[in-house]
Structures are given as structure tokens and as C-alpha cells.
Amino acid sequence: MLGRTDLEASTTWDFPSQSAGHPEAGDASFNGVTPAGCAANLVRRYTGPGELVVDPMAGSGTIGDVARALGRRVVSFDLAPRRSDIFRADARSWPLSAQTAALAVIDSPYSDNVVYSPDSRCLGRISCRDARFYEEMEKVASEAYRVLRFGGILAWIIADEYRAGVSTPVGFRLLGFLEKRFEPIDTIVLVRHHDRSASPMWEHRARRFNFFLRGFKFLLLLRKPEWTGRTSREIVAALRERVGIAAHRRQDRIVERAGRHWIAWRSRQADRVFAEIRPLRGRVQVFILPRPRDLMDSAGLARRAPRSQGWGWFRSRFELTSMAQVEPAARLIVQSYEHGVRKRNGGRARSPARNKQSL
Numbered sequence: 001m002l003g004r005t006d007l008e009a010s011t012t013w014d015f016p017s018q019s020a021g022h023p024e025a026g027d028a029s030f031n032g033v034t035p036a037g038c039a040a041n042l043v044r045r046y047t048g049p050g051e052l053v054v055d056p057m058a059g060s061g062t063i064g065d066v067a068r069a070l071g072r073r074v075v076s077f078d079l080a081p082r083r084s085d086i087f088r089a090d091a092r093s094w095p096l097s098a099q100t101a102a103l104a105v106i107d108s109p110y111s112d113n114v115v116y117s118p119d120s121r122c123l124g125r126i127s128c129r130d131a132r133f134y135e136e137m138e139k140v141a142s143e144a145y146r147v148l149r150f151g152g153i154l155a156w157i158i159a160d161e162y163r164a165g166v167s168t169p170v171g172f173r174l175l176g177f178l179e180k181r182f183e184p185i186d187t188i189v190l191v192r193h194h195d196r197s198a199s200p201m202w203e204h205r206a207r208r209f210n211f212f213l214r215g216f217k218f219l220l221l222l223r224k225p226e227w228t229g230r231t232s233r234e235i236v237a238a239l240r241e242r243v244g245i246a247a248h249r250r251q252d253r254i255v256e257r258a259g260r261h262w263i264a265w266r267s268r269q270a271d272r273v274f275a276e277i278r279p280l281r282g283r284v285q286v287f288i289l290p291r292p293r294d295l296m297d298s299a300g301l302a303r304r305a306p307r308s309q310g311w312g313w314f315r316s317r318f319e320l321t322s323m324a325q326v327e328p329a330a331r332l333i334v335q336s337y338e339h340g341v342r343k344r345n346g347g348r349a350r351s352p353a354r355n356k357q358s359l
């Protein structure tokens with residue numbers, strides 16, 4: 001175990017070797033291996049004994065090895081597992097339940113400079129100059145968000161690219177995407193050693209042709225925001241605004257009724273309830289009219305609604321756990337609204353309500 005004084009205090013982390021302090025962790029010869037000291041600092045700062053650490057692009061397994069040695073629970077997986085204690089899974093679909101992890105450490109490819117496996121899903125096959133690179137990384141971030149507990153920490157190691165005279169600020173771009181869901185804590189500079197380009201020949205070329213060799217990686221530190229009553233109020237308000245605009249376009253208005261645990265939205269024109277919203281602890285649950293297969297649902301949010309839940313006539317349900325899901329969720333509710341208006345049926349029996357408000 002490291003002593004407390006071994007924790008890094010500044011935003012520059014410079015470890016003399018990959019295995020310093022943890023000789024058994026990972027494999028120093030693995031291309032793109034994480035310094036064990038980096039993993040130890042993250043685990044010690046952001047988790048307690050017994051808490052879950054996830055390493056979804058595990059490579060040679062450094063992060064899991066360090067976390068286990070420090071008494072944490074670990075789930076390590078990779079598209080191309082190199083050891084039997086590392087599962088095979090895609091980092092865009094984590095084999096874990098929601099809100100279970102205290103820390104996720106992601107050491108991802110940062111462009112197509114290293115192909116890690118023949119698997120076509122390897123993210124090391126996509127250039128960081130391609131917009132798809134960030135779209136796929138956003139899917140990884142979305143899984144991290146789902147699996148981390150509220151207040152949990154995301155640590156993401158990434159590097160910029162300079163290739164053939166073109167500089168791509170991958171770190172800043174990725175941070176822009178991550179900030180949609182997570183609160184930034186800080187940005188650490190991880191000093192790079194022993195890169196193939198750290199040779200007199202490359203140093204000569206860098207001076208001769210006026211460019212710079214990569215001297216560091218970024219370690220982006222972010223937090224999944226704590227869930228508060230305000231979070232659900234903000235989500236419901238954002239959904240209300242977007243659905244209100246869709247109704248306004250049809251010269252319609254939405255009438256809101258609120259019970260103790262639910263909010264129902266009804267089209268005034270069609271006199272039909274088309275959505276029920278339930279703000280719960282840590283999530284907002286929504287019930288809507290169309291079946292999942294009848295929805296345009298690019299984010300894959302909708303599930304079949306059990307008859308026993310909702311008010312019986314809703315066919316789909318979905319949940320939001322962050323503001324970042326408001327846009328796809330609002331699109332589903334608008335489809336339910338359109339469905340309700342098309343199938344106007346003179347309204348359903350109304351439940352007793354405490355509040356009634358036109359949006």
C-alpha cells in the first residue's frame with residue numbers, strides 16, 4: 001500500500017516507470033499501458049475499501065490489478081481480453097447494473113494509430129479526425145454515466161494527435177462531450193515516457209521540421225452529479241418546454257395534472273392524456289402511448305410498459321437519469337402526443353388531481 005504522502009498533489013503526474021510501486025500490475029510492454037501509479041492515485045483518492053472500480057478498456061489489466069491490490073472490487077473488460085480475469089465486452093455496452101460503481105477509469109485509444117485487435121468494433125480503428133470517433137466515445141461515456149453511482153468519478157486518459165502536419169486537440173474535444181453529462185473536477189497532465197518517438201532521430205525531425213513530439217496525455221477527471229429534487233424538476237421542466245412547443249405548432253395546449261407521485265399531460269384539443277411522468281429518486285420515469293416498435297427511438301430508451309404500471313393504456317416506458325437524455329426523451333413524448341392527437345377518442349376518465357395547469 002502506498003503511504004498518503006505518495007498521493008500526487010499537483011496537476012502534473014510524472015511516474016518514472018509503468019510499474020513503479022506496483023511491480024505486478026499490468027504489462028509494461030503492452031502498447032499504451034497505463035502507469036500503475038496513476039491507477040493507484042485515482043483508486044486511493046476516489047474510492048473506499050470494497051467499492052467497485054470499472055476498467056472497461058482493460059488492455060493488460062493495470063487498473064484492475066492496482067484496485068484489487070488496494071482492496072477494491074473490480075470489473076475489468078476489453079473487446080480483446082488478454083487474461084482470463086478480464087471479461088470480453090464492448091465498452092459501449094457495459095455488463096453491469098446502473099449506479100453500482102464508485103470509479104470508472106477509461107484509458108481509450110485516441111485515434112487509429114494503434115489497432116489493438118482484429119475485431120472491427122475496436123475503437124482504435126477510428127481516426128480522431130473523424131466525427132464518428134467522438135460519437136462512439138460518447139456511447140462509452142453514456143455507459144459510464146449509467147453505471148456510476150451519483151457522485152461517482154470518471155477518469156479518462158486521452159492524448160492529442162499530431163500527424164502529417166495536422167494537429168487534432170482530441171482531449172479538449174472529448175472534454176466538451178463529457179461535460180454534457182459530468183461535472184469537471186480537474187485536468188491532469190500525465191507525462192509520457194518511453195514512446196517510440198522519444199528518440200534522437202525524432203527529436204531531430206521535430207526541430208528540423210518545426211513540430212512537437214507528444215510529451216503528455218490528459219487525464220480528465222469528472223464527477224457524475226449528485227441527484228437532487230432539483231435535478232428531477234429541471235428534467236421535467238425541460239421536457240415540458242419541448243412538448244409545449246410541439247403542441248403550440250398545432251395550436252393546441254397541454255393541460256397538466258399532478259398527483260402526489262405523478263404528473264399527467266393531456267392534449268386540450270384531443271382531450272387525451274398522452275404521457276405520465278413519475279419523478280423518482282435518481283431517475284424520472286415516463287409512460288407514453290405508442291408501443292416501442294412504433295417509435296422512432298434512436299437512443300434506444302423505450303421499453304414495453306407492463307400493464308400493471310402506469311394507467312393501463314400506456315404501451316412504452318423509459319427513464320431519464322440526466323439532463324443529457326432530455327432531447328431523445330422529448331422526441332418520444334412528442335411522438336406520443338402526435339399519436340394521441342391522431343387517435344383522439346374523446347378523452348379517458350380523469351383521475352383525481354391536486355393541481356391543474358395549462359402549459
Ligand SMILES: C[S@@+](CC[C@H](N)C(=O)[O-])C[C@H]1O[C@@H](n2cnc3c(N)ncnc32)[C@H](O)[C@@H]1O
Nearest residue numbers: 032034057059060062079090091107116122123
Ligand atoms: C490504451 S489500451 C488500455 C491500456 C490498459 N489500461 C493497460 O494498462 O494495459 C486501450 C484498450 O481498449 C481496447 N478497446 C478498443 N475498443 C474497445 C471497445 N469497443 N470495447 C472495449 N475495449 C476496447 C483495446 O483492445 C485496448 O486493449
